[in-house]
Amino acid sequence: MRSINDKLNTEVVEQINGSQELVMLTNFARESNEYHYKKCLQERISDVSCWRWVLEDLSKRLDEAIRALKYEENALRVVVERIKDEIQTHSKQSSRPGAMNPLCDVVEEAIKQEYNFLKEEKKKFESLIPELELQTANLEKTKQRIDNDINVKDQAISVDENCVDKNYSDAVVDANWKEKKKKGLPIKKWEKRCLTLKRAGLRALSNSIVTRQQVRGARIQLSYAAQAMSARVDTVLRRRIHSNAHKLDDLKWQKEEAIRDLRSLEEEQAYSEQNLIEVMNQERVVAARIMDRAKKPSRELIMDEANRKLRIQLSQIRTFSKELTNNIDRIVSLQHAVSNAISKIDCTLNDLSHILILDEERLCSRTGEEEKKSSSTVSISSHSKMKPQSSEQLTVIQEENEDDYPFDF
Numbered sequence: 001m002r003s004i005n006d007k008l009n010t011e012v013v014e015q016i017n018g019s020q021e022l023v024m025l026t027n028f029a030r031e032s033n034e035y036h037y038k039k040c041l042q043e044r045i046s047d048v049s050c051w052r053w054v055l056e057d058l059s060k061r062l063d064e065a066i067r068a069l070k071y072e073e074n075a076l077r078v079v080v081e082r083i084k085d086e087i088q089t090h091s092k093q094s095s096r097p098g099a100m101n102p103l104c105d106v107v108e109e110a111i112k113q114e115y116n117f118l119k120e121e122k123k124k125f126e127s128l129i130p131e132l133e134l135q136t137a138n139l140e141k142t143k144q145r146i147d148n149d150i151n152v153k154d155q156a157i158s159v160d161e162n163c164v165d166k167n168y169s170d171a172v173v174d175a176n177w178k179e180k181k182k183k184g185l186p187i188k189k190w191e192k193r194c195l196t197l198k199r200a201g202l203r204a205l206s207n208s209i210v211t212r213q214q215v216r217g218a219r220i221q222l223s224y225a226a227q228a229m230s231a232r233v234d235t236v237l238r239r240r241i242h243s244n245a246h247k248l249d250d251l252k253w254q255k256e257e258a259i260r261d262l263r264s265l266e267e268e269q270a271y272s273e274q275n276l277i278e279v280m281n282q283e284r285v286v287a288a289r290i291m292d293r294a295k296k297p298s299r300e301l302i303m304d305e306a307n308r309k310l311r312i313q314l315s316q317i318r319t320f321s322k323e324l325t326n327n328i329d330r331i332v333s334l335q336h337a338v339s340n341a342i343s344k345i346d347c348t349l350n351d352l353s354h355i356l357i358l359d360e361e362r363l364c365s366r367t368g369e370e371e372k373k374s375s376s377t378v379s380i381s382s383h384s385k386m387k388p389q390s391s392e393q394l395t396v397i398q399e400e401n402e403d404d405y406p407f408d409f
Contacts (some may be wrong), residue, residue, distance in 0.1 A: 065208035
């Protein structure tokens, strides 16, 4: 019995030692598993938080890019409206050619080039607006994908943090939890999806930056080109005004000289007619003398020296009379020619005066300056007052700052 009791006692001691060792191993394994589990959760939360921060920063940048592109879109619409106003107000009203389609000189060619340039620029900027809208829609779509992924990550972080802080001592497990368990994705696939979203966001952000720079460059180029085109038109317009003013002064001087020549011809005509009258009277006197001398008897009617002198004098008087008549005809012809030249000069003066008025109105309307009456248009100022004067300045797309846009929405 003692031997049996010792044997049983030994087995009991071994059993107790083994049981205590198992309990200690179980407690250690539980604590170790709990520590490793929480550590893995913390690392997982940290990874997800890092990706959420990256995606949130990318989402903010995309939101700024979307606002910038919408701002650019509004700016493009303003530019198109300004180009339309410039075409309608200045190229068609202030700078349009006359109703009779005048000769195409360098001014009219410059105005037509400016008009065609503005039309082409308007088409180009109108075509940029749909592309900008499409780019904005793609940005919004990418941002929506990133925002959805951020929301999913927020939920995942919330679940993991709840798992860290929750007390599972009284947790109830559903009997069918294995059937309802969702199948998890591999970590590599999850990281690949995050990288794909990041690349898509960065690609969309890069495209938006490039698009914005292109739009800004196009607008700045339009600004420089519009200013250069407008300056060229204003320059050739001023040059033509200056040239026409000199031509107007020269025509006025030519008209004065023609009027002076016409008066001289009138005086010469009067003197020639008076001389012709005197010659005709002298011819009548000589003819009367010849008739009186012809009354002598036949035996005494001889060709003496006096009769011969009278006939030579009569022939000479008739020659002078014919020359005087031809001279008067030439004077009359010259008078008609000078009168026609004065009429043409008057028409040209009137045309040039109207052209000067139109050009000055064009220049004042384009530059916004107050109209100044030139010395060449004083004589027709009453006609210019009858026309409405345009004081609106030509809308030129000014050079823009690199950091701000001069538009008010």
